[in-house]
Amino acid sequence: MEGLATSDKKAVETIYKENYNMVQSLIINNNGSSDDAKDIFQEAMIVLYEKVRLGSFELNCQIKTFVYSVSRRLWLKRLQQQNRYAAPGDSMENVVAVEEDLEEHEQRNAEYEMMEKAVSNLGEPCKSLLEAYYLQKQNMQVIAANFGYTNADNAKNQKYKCLMRLKKIFFTHYKNGNGDG
Numbered sequence: 001m002e003g004l005a006t007s008d009k010k011a012v013e014t015i016y017k018e019n020y021n022m023v024q025s026l027i028i029n030n031n032g033s034s035d036d037a038k039d040i041f042q043e044a045m046i047v048l049y050e051k052v053r054l055g056s057f058e059l060n061c062q063i064k065t066f067v068y069s070v071s072r073r074l075w076l077k078r079l080q081q082q083n084r085y086a087a088p089g090d091s092m093e094n095v096v097a098v099e100e101d102l103e104e105h106e107q108r109n110a111e112y113e114m115m116e117k118a119v120s121n122l123g124e125p126c127k128s129l130l131e132a133y134y135l136q137k138q139n140m141q142v143i144a145a146n147f148g149y150t151n152a153d154n155a156k157n158q159k160y161k162c163l164m165r166l167k168k169i170f171f172t173h174y175k176n177g178n179g180d181g
Contacts (some may be wrong), residue, residue: 015045019064023071025109030075040078044070118170124164133159 020041027037047070048063118126125147132138132146140152140159149155 012045015048015063015067016041019067022037022064022068026068026071027075031079036078040071040074041067043074047074068104086134115170118166118173121173122162122166125158126165129155129159130162130166 020037022035022043023041024034027040028034032040044067048066085114119130122130129147132143133140138146140155143159144150144152144155145156147155149158
């Protein structure tokens with residue numbers, strides 16, 4: 001915090017590194033672009049800087065929580081101005097408690113990371129087959145042709161087996177071992 005008050009470059013970089021991705025995914029998951037995320041993050045940093053500089057600011061939560069809540073408020077405000085978001089009632093605070101929101105966000109990120117690890121441990125052809133279906137949105141006929149299955153039903157069966165294997169890896173290795181392998 002002192003570093004921020006004295007405009008210490010390193011302090012600012014640290015805050016940026018630790019919080020930007022969180023703000024970016026908040027904005028992108030809520031009808032925004034990466035440019036919007038940059039704008040909102042800059043604004044949140046200015047708010048934080050101003051509060052710290054005035055010296056009357058007491059941080060009673062983590063910087064991360066503060067940056068997240070400010071960014072969230074700024075973004076909701078901007079969406080309202082652009083009529084892309086209808087707030088229930090007037091108070092945006094009531095939309096969702098920030099702490100819970102942040103915890104949920106971090107939990108989801110951790111699960112995504114675990115799932116990515118599980119997928120990378122899946123091996124071929126399962127990894128490619130699931131990516132073709134879920135990420136590239138290919139239909140079973142296309143997948144059957146690309147992967148050399150005799151028909152779409154065989155491809156579907158293989159996809160199901162791969163999914164079961166992925167679930168097994170995910171729950172065995174990551175859910176129980178908290179990602180330690």
